[in-house]
Amino acid sequence: MGKEQIKNESITRQEDDFAQWYTDVCKKAELMDYSSVKGFIVYRPYGFAIWEQIRNYLDARFKETGHENVYMPSVIPESLFNKEKEHVEGFAPETLVATIGGNAPIEDRLIIRPTSEILFCEHYQKIINSYRDLPKLYNQWCSVVRWEKTTRPFLRGAEFLWQEGHTMHETEEEARTETLRMLQIYDDLGRDVLAVPFLKGRKTEKEKFAGAKETYTIEALMPDGKALQSGTTHYFGQGFAKAFGIQFQGRDGKLYNPHQTSWGVSTRLLGSIIMVHGDDNGLVLPPKVAPIQVAVIPIAQQKPGVIPAAREVAKTLKDAGFRVKLDESDKTPGWKFSEYEMKGVPLRVELGPRDIEAGQCVLAKRNDGTKITVKLDELASKVKELLELIHTEMYQKAYRFVEEHTRECHSLEEIEQALNDRCYAKVMWDEEEESENKIKELYQATARCMPFNQIPFGDTCPISGKPAKKVVIFGRAY
Amino acid sequence: MGKEQIKNESITRQEDDFAQWYTDVCKKAELMDYSSVKGFIVYRPYGFAIWEQIRNYLDARFKETGHENVYMPSVIPESLFNKEKEHVEGFAPETLVATIGGNAPIEDRLIIRPTSEILFCEHYQKIINSYRDLPKLYNQWCSVVRWEKTTRPFLRGAEFLWQEGHTMHETEEEARTETLRMLQIYDDLGRDVLAVPFLKGRKTEKEKFAGAKETYTIEALMPDGKALQSGTTHYFGQGFAKAFGIQFQGRDGKLYNPHQTSWGVSTRLLGSIIMVHGDDNGLVLPPKVAPIQVAVIPIAQQKPGVIPAAREVAKTLKDAGFRVKLDESDKTPGWKFSEYEMKGVPLRVELGPRDIEAGQCVLAKRNDGTKITVKLDELASKVKELLELIHTEMYQKAYRFVEEHTRECHSLEEIEQALNDRCYAKVMWDEEEESENKIKELYQATARCMPFNQIPFGDTCPISGKPAKKVVIFGRAY
Numbered sequence A, B: 001m002g003k004e005q006i007k008n009e010s011i012t013r014q015e016d017d018f019a020q021w022y023t024d025v026c027k028k029a030e031l032m033d034y035s036s037v038k039g040f041i042v043y044r045p046y047g048f049a050i051w052e053q054i055r056n057y058l059d060a061r062f063k064e065t066g067h068e069n070v071y072m073p074s075v076i077p078e079s080l081f082n083k084e085k086e087h088v089e090g091f092a093p094e095t096l097v098a099t100i101g102g103n104a105p106i107e108d109r110l111i112i113r114p115t116s117e118i119l120f121c122e123h124y125q126k127i128i129n130s131y132r133d134l135p136k137l138y139n140q141w142c143s144v145v146r147w148e149k150t151t152r153p154f155l156r157g158a159e160f161l162w163q164e165g166h167t168m169h170e171t172e173e174e175a176r177t178e179t180l181r182m183l184q185i186y187d188d189l190g191r192d193v194l195a196v197p198f199l200k201g202r203k204t205e206k207e208k209f210a211g212a213k214e215t216y217t218i219e220a221l222m223p224d225g226k227a228l229q230s231g232t233t234h235y236f237g238q239g240f241a242k243a244f245g246i247q248f249q250g251r252d253g254k255l256y257n258p259h260q261t262s263w264g265v266s267t268r269l270l271g272s273i274i275m276v277h278g279d280d281n282g283l284v285l286p287p288k289v290a291p292i293q294v295a296v297i298p299i300a301q302q303k304p305g306v307i308p309a310a311r312e313v314a315k316t317l318k319d320a321g322f323r324v325k326l327d328e329s330d331k332t333p334g335w336k337f338s339e340y341e342m343k344g345v346p347l348r349v350e351l352g353p354r355d356i357e358a359g360q361c362v363l364a365k366r367n368d369g370t371k372i373t374v375k376l377d378e379l380a381s382k383v384k385e386l387l388e389l390i391h392t393e394m395y396q397k398a399y400r401f402v403e404e405h406t407r408e409c410h411s412l413e414e415i416e417q418a419l420n421d422r423c424y425a426k427v428m429w430d431e432e433e434e435s436e437n438k439i440k441e442l443y444q445a446t447a448r449c450m451p452f453n454q455i456p457f458g459d460t461c462p463i464s465g466k467p468a469k470k471v472v473i474f475g476r477a478y
Helices: A002-010 A018-028 A045-064 A084-096 A118-126 A172-192 A239-243 A268-277 A306-319 A333-342 A352-356 A376-404 A410-421 A433-443 B003-008 B017-026 B047-064 B085-094 B117-127 B174-196 B239-243 B270-278 B308-320 B333-342 B353-358 B376-404 B412-420 B433-443
Strands: A032-034 A040-043 A073-079 A096-101 A102-111 A136-143 A159-169 A199-201 A212-222 A227-239 A259-266 A294-298 A324-326 A347-351 A360-365 A371-375 A404-410 A424-429 A445-450 A469-476 B032-034 B040-041 B074-075 B097-103 B106-112 B136-145 B157-171 B199-202 B214-221 B224-236 B259-266 B294-296 B324-326 B346-352 B361-365 B371-375 B408-409 B424-429 B445-453 B470-477
Touching: A018 A032, A018 A268, A032 A360, A032 B117, A045 A159, A045 A172, A045 A268, A045 B136, A096 B085, A118 A136, A118 A159, A118 A259, A118 B032, A159 A172, A172 A212, A172 A227, A172 A259, A172 A268, A212 A268, A212 A445, A212 A469, A227 A239, A227 A268, A259 A268, A268 A376, A294 A306, A294 A333, A306 A324, A306 A352, A306 A376, A306 B445, A333 A347, A347 A352, A347 A376, A352 A360, A352 A410, A371 A376, A376 A404, A404 A410, A410 A424, A410 A469, A424 A445, A433 A445, A433 A469, B003 B239, B017 B032, B017 B270, B032 B047, B040 B047, B047 B136, B047 B157, B047 B174, B047 B270, B074 B085, B117 B136, B117 B157, B117 B239, B117 B259, B157 B174, B157 B412, B174 B214, B174 B224, B174 B259, B174 B270, B214 B270, B214 B445, B214 B470, B224 B239, B224 B270, B239 B259, B259 B270, B294 B308, B294 B333, B308 B324, B308 B346, B308 B353, B308 B376, B333 B346, B346 B353, B346 B376, B353 B361, B361 B376, B371 B376, B376 B408, B408 B412, B408 B470, B412 B424, B412 B433, B412 B470, B424 B445, B433 B445, B433 B470
Parallel strands: A227 A469, A294 A324, A294 A347, A404 A424, B224 B470, B294 B324, B294 B346, B408 B424
Antiparallel strands: A032 A040, A073 A102, A096 A102, A096 B097, A136 A159, A159 A259, A199 A212, A199 A445, A212 A227, A227 A259, A347 A360, A360 A371, A424 A469, A445 A469, B032 B040, B074 B106, B097 B106, B136 B157, B157 B259, B199 B214, B199 B445, B214 B224, B224 B259, B346 B361, B361 B371, B424 B470, B445 B470
8 A cells, every 4th residue: 555545544533533533643644653662652753843843942941041951861770769758659650670781680770760850869969069059950851761551642651752850949939939930931832832822720739749849730621621731840849859968058058958840841742732733634733833834735737837936935935934845746736735734734835827827826724724815926924924823823722712611610510511511620629639539539530730820719619518728620631 | 078179179181091081071071970870971061062062063964964853762672672683693782671661570571772773674664665755864862771891981881872863765876875975974073063083984894883784984083092983874785674574666666675774973972072182171172062162251350340341241252152151250260260171161261450451351272272362342253263263273183193193004013013102003904804803812903994095005914914905994992
């Protein structure tokens, strides 16, 4: 079977089977492929290029805010791993453990890093001596391994790519500020780059990260009503620092433990992009991360003058700084249209003999299918304008979806109804874990976060009947 | 002990103990730190930033030449690993093997990738069907693990960072061209970026990569006379393709195996930079990869006007696109001089009250210590000129060293003498492995390569007395 046929098969419709639609898009848009080890995927060029765009944006923002990149070992000795109790309990069940090196057993077995708090702490212990050494603002881009039972491309992997920031501060206040600053950078990424509106807030005690004092989150709402935790930032207090003996001489000459944060986003963001924006024709990519922003498709390309004109158009757009793909292959225009739709290319340029004669071309917007005829001499400025418009439209559509799918609930019945209607259930909560457990048992939903926007809409927790203390948002989750 | 004291300790002199000098520089210039697992190092911000510069240069060159980045799994099932016999024999003795996942034994044990030929082949087998799918020009940036017994920072690690290109081609000719094209890009990196002149050539049968038909290499000569293999490119022929059943329908409708290449450079290049350019005061960084290109040091900074003037200078240079560090800390200028010397910063700006009055500053070149007084209004253009000059001088010095340490040898005695004089021994070779073995036994030296420049200087192989067929260069190696 030729490649063309494979590609041009249609994909499952979202309303028929959303999970299958997702898998189809991942495969047919050539974002990833499976390997022979469950949960370890191949990031294909098109998928990896999206991640590179995300990385470039974040890396620049991290550096602007004084962070430095490092690379830590990919393995953690088991003895070291067991040093911070809460942390190890969170990760031990899903570790991959190397026991043989150079054909001989390894005495202190090596855990393939599931996250690197421990490695950073081991290093910080050696290099932090004085308040003058603080803050330490380190980040690393790497892969991590978690031996998950149920895996799905980008959403939950045995291996995934991410960045993990690990910082050490002189004061609690400074560390807390860092935790919120990094969350804001993630939120900016959503709004300005991915066109994904994130719900921002603090995790409940039950849902916070193993070993953290506080966890903050950005959550994205998927069309199937499930939340996707898309990034987190943690304030650790001094717990790890104490466990690892990290001390510095303060301005008063006394010894103190520094205050720590960590924060990360992963290739899970690709799952967000796919689900938030995609449709029955495939991916719909936000222009800022699209590896191809404009696909140029010649019509009747065998006719004289068409290919040269198409090349001219592609060159003009490339020179203007856009990421452009000119497809001169011998496939039909219709086939090409559907391929670049599947790949979510934001703008398509159609250019045929009559267009050329009239000094114009047709631009088709991937996000809503509208077509606009544009004079060739205005093309670059029009493309710039349209890419910005597409970003805004995509963001607004996603934002409206979240608004329309967030419901204030005053009773258990309303909570159940909201969840079944693919909505976030916003609840006045008594701040008791028992209430969270009840929602989990009854409706398989968890507290996604306590949103920053804490505007009370009642006095009583509808789960327990006790006085309400916090606004919390429940949702089913990936 | 405070940090300042640690930093300002002097390092071992090269002539006293070159190996210790190297380790001292790695640590004191804050390039790396050890972790608790042997051979797994921490790439500290300053060291990692050099790697980032190398990566940025190469990544752009790879993309210009049509390559795409991907990310493959970090593990290889043992059953798959055993598929290509020569390859597995090359790597099996130094693999790290994971045997436990989620607290349960793993049936098909997982090898932490030592290199990814196998993973690429597994994927290519699925996505290559037609000559239209070729070439596939993939690259990945990642870490690899090799359970080495003797490890040294950057030079030989149990884990190191690298890029590995893996490409598939329709014809042998195209694949061979790729193998040489990528070697040329590595050579450009040496000449234009690292200021390291590489010896380029083909590896002998004995020294080529496990599974390759031909291996090409870039070799750098260290001051202690040892060669450092700094990058390799391989032409694989169709061996892997056959082992993994990778076939494509050719233009004539028949099935063929594609022709394969791979190529890589690693963080070993940092070892090259350190040793080729460093001196008894520490690192000497080539300007193109220096994380800090210019260090601005205020003199008598407590005097009015000095700090503002130094800030102005730093801003001017930053705005002109240079990587600049202004050190306003309360350490003495002398301390700062030696710190930025240790870190190999190519240019130092000294600015004191009298300079400011005279509208000038002093520039000190790290590579040779010369000082130049420059008018402040010509500073940016002078810095540009000097950084270029420093690059050229560093390259030329290193080039002369290689020239002066390459000796044509006509007898075993001359070979021994050359090696003992820290030189490459250039030999007319009979192309027999027996002769290579003899040199190895007698003098612990290996054939570094058959240089591209094959100008014969004799008819007889001085090792065997048989007719000579190839010019080969022997050296002791890292």
